[in-house]
Amino acid sequence: MRKEIYITDYNCVTPLGFDVSSNWNALLEGKSGVALHKIIENQEPFYASMIDSEKLNEEFNRFFDSAQKSEIRHLANDSTEFTRLEKMFLLSLKPLVEKHQISDETAFILSSTKGNISLLKNQKTLPEGVFLPRLAQKIADFFGFKTKPIVVSNACVSGVMAIAVAKNMIRAGKYKDAFVIAGDEISEFVISGFNSFQAIGTEICKPYDKNRDGINIGEATAAAYITSELNKNEKFSFKVLGDSAINDANHISGPSRTGDGLFASIKNAMTEANIPTEKIDFISAHGTATIYNDEMEAIAFNRIELQNVPLNSMKGYYGHCLGASGLLESIISMESALKNILIPSKNFEQTGTSQPLNIIKENQPAEIKYILKTASGFGGCNAAIVLEKC
Amino acid sequence: MKTMKKTDICTIENSKIVLNNDIIFETPTENFSDFAKEAYKSLALNYPKFHKMDNLSKLAFLASEMILKDEDHSRMALVFANRSSSLDTDLKYQESINSKENYFPSPAVFVYTLPNICVGEISIKHKMQTENAFFVLDEFDENFLNDYATQILHLGKADKVLCGWVELYQESYQAFVYLLTL
Numbered sequence: 097m098r099k100e101i102y103i104t105d106y107n108c109v110t111p112l113g114f115d116v117s118s119n120w121n122a123l124l125e126g127k128s129g130v131a132l133h134k135i136i137e138n139q140e141p142f143y144a145s146m147i148d149s150e151k152l153n154e155e156f157n158r159f160f161d162s163a164q165k166s167e168i169r170h171l172a173n174d175s176t177e178f179t180r181l182e183k184m185f186l187l188s189l190k191p192l193v194e195k196h197q198i199s200d201e202t203a204f205i206l207s208s209t210k211g212n213i214s215l216l217k218n219q220k221t222l223p224e225g226v227f228l229p230r231l232a233q234k235i236a237d238f239f240g241f242k243t244k245p246i247v248v249s250n251a252c253v254s255g256v257m258a259i260a261v262a263k264n265m266i267r268a269g270k271y272k273d274a275f276v277i278a279g280d281e282i283s284e285f286v287i288s289g290f291n292s293f294q295a296i297g298t299e300i301c302k303p304y305d306k307n308r309d310g311i312n313i314g315e316a317t318a319a320a321y322i323t324s325e326l327n328k329n330e331k332f333s334f335k336v337l338g339d340s341a342i343n344d345a346n347h348i349s350g351p352s353r354t355g356d357g358l359f360a361s362i363k364n365a366m367t368e369a370n371i372p373t374e375k376i377d378f379i380s381a382h383g384t385a386t387i388y389n390d391e392m393e394a395i396a397f398n399r400i401e402l403q404n405v406p407l408n409s410m411k412g413y414y415g416h417c418l419g420a421s422g423l424l425e426s427i428i429s430m431e432s433a434l435k436n437i438l439i440p441s442k443n444f445e446q447t448g449t450s451q452p453l454n455i456i457k458e459n460q461p462a463e464i465k466y467i468l469k470t471a472s473g474f475g476g477c478n479a480a481i482v483l484e485k486c
Numbered sequence: 487m488k489t490m491k492k493t494d495i496c497t498i499e500n501s502k503i504v505l506n507n508d509i510i511f512e513t514p515t516e517n518f519s520d521f522a523k524e525a526y527k528s529l530a531l532n533y534p535k536f537h538k539m540d541n542l543s544k545l546a547f548l549a550s551e552m553i554l555k556d557e558d559h560s561r562m563a564l565v566f567a568n569r570s571s572s573l574d575t576d577l578k579y580q581e582s583i584n585s586k587e588n589y590f591p592s593p594a595v596f597v598y599t600l601p602n603i604c605v606g607e608i609s610i611k612h613k614m615q616t617e618n619a620f621f622v623l624d625e626f627d628e629n630f631l632n633d634y635a636t637q638i639l640h641l642g643k644a645d646k647v648l649c650g651w652v653e654l655y656q657e658s659y660q661a662f663v664y665l666l667t668l
Contacts, residue, residue, distance in 0.1 A: 216580045251603075261634070342616060345610050348610070
């Protein structure tokens with residue numbers, strides 16, 4: 097008998113709000129976090145979904161009093177202030193650790209692609225904070241985690257995989273429960289890189305649309321509590337039924353033309369979940385709004401015959417938050433299921449893929465029990481998880 | 487639960503490649519790039535894409551190649567980890583954008599600023615459309631990699647798992663890659 101694994105709590109910090117309910121309300125109103133921002137000196141501004149640093153600091157100071165902050169510095173054994181990203185992580189995780197106890201058998205899993213990469217600017221040697229395990233340990237020490245942090249870094253599928261890793265490590269019997277956090281921030285490093293690929297869109301991105309012309313980079317942190325033991329106080333729970341992360345084995349930076357990896361990831365996740373594809377009520381897809389990614393997804397969803405299932409991409413609201421996006425979008429899709437409302441794929445007007453998809457165009461009521469969440473990224477990676485509302 | 491067998495082990499460190507206790511290649515050359523180039527030549531790998539890879543990918547590729555050779559690996563998962571993520575290439579990329587006088591961000595460099603790219607390179611070489619995972623850990627933790635691999639095997643998502651610790655930052659490098667089966 098396999099152990100059942102549940103997500104019973106979550107939180108997120110994004111430009112649309114510093115908790116799930118403010119994010120949900122903003123989404124219902126169709127608000128986008130994407131706007132023009134000056135990110136690189138001497139360059140034109142870029143469309144990006146960016147958290148206001150002043151608001152972030154205010155919120156951080158409100159939630160963390162000075163005693164706690166000096167405690168962090170003491171534990172982290174350095175006198176540096178917190179980076180923006182660390183503040184975002186601390187804010188997203190705090191409400192969860194206040195509600196769920198950390199034990200010797202609690203895992204701490206962090207998903208990020210670039211962590212504190214901003215610290216690298218004009219440095220000849222590596223600052224400690226730029227190492228991902230160091231970042232994870234700093235957050236872990238503050239909240240008093242007792243096990244060694246696990247960092248998942250699989251490009252843009254990291255956030256989806258982090259849920260899978262929590263599920264699989266709890267099932268392996270190594271842990272009883274897990275706190276999963278995922279985050280990435282906007283940096284010159286990442287913006288200049290995607291720009292060198294000519295992958296950045298010239299307006300708020302339009303996933304799956306005929307006129308899409310590239311991504312918006314975004315930033316966010318998200319946190320989830322995952323456990324094998326339900327207690328009566330849970331307000332909700334979602335079972336993690338299945339997962340898979342299959343490589344395209346095709347190209348390190350270009351999406352597959354056949355959708356092989358995404359197709360296989362969905363197929364494997366469905367097999368483990370042991371439900372037929374007809375049962376899926378909603379797909380929270382990746383939809384970056386690049387020409388080739390969205391086309392690849394349309395091919396993969398058609399191959400597995402999921403083309404009629406209501407689907408959205410959240411990139412028009414949040415941009416592409418890299419290592420955070422998979423967890424953030426999973427959280428929003430669970431919120432959707434709890435509220436019984438499907439959120440539209442922002443900015444979609446006309447079909448822009450060679451094969452059709454059932455893209456959600458407006459807020460609509462729906463019974464959602466089974467959710468499929470997918471992601472794809474550099475290195476040919478893809479990931480899929482299946483969630484069930486209990 | 488069935489216990490796992492470790493069938494092949496390849497290590498690369500100190501300018502030496504060792505497969506299952508046999509020295510496969512050794513050179514007095516200390517610099518990693520030169521070491522990798524010499525190893526590629528001596529082992530007659532014949533895969534020109536190798537020269538485009540960053541050093542982390544070269545390290546992971548060389549160690550995996552010793553174990554994988556030319557057999558069928560369609561049911562083999564890849565679970566890799568290291569400590570320094572892609573920081574070796576990150577620093578090189580950062581140097582290309584530090585000053586506005588010398589501003590030359592290159593997509594060919596940027597794509598290697600993710601640690602899982604090395605796993606992608608191995609997958610491409612052997613057409614392995616299989617489970618992939620990359621972790622960044624404070625130190626090599628074989629138990630962790632084995633636990634994760636065991637789950638993949640028990641769930642029937644693969645028949646074998648190639649696990650690897652592939653750590654590289656500038657001239658300091660170490661690869662420990664091994665094959666696990668049930």
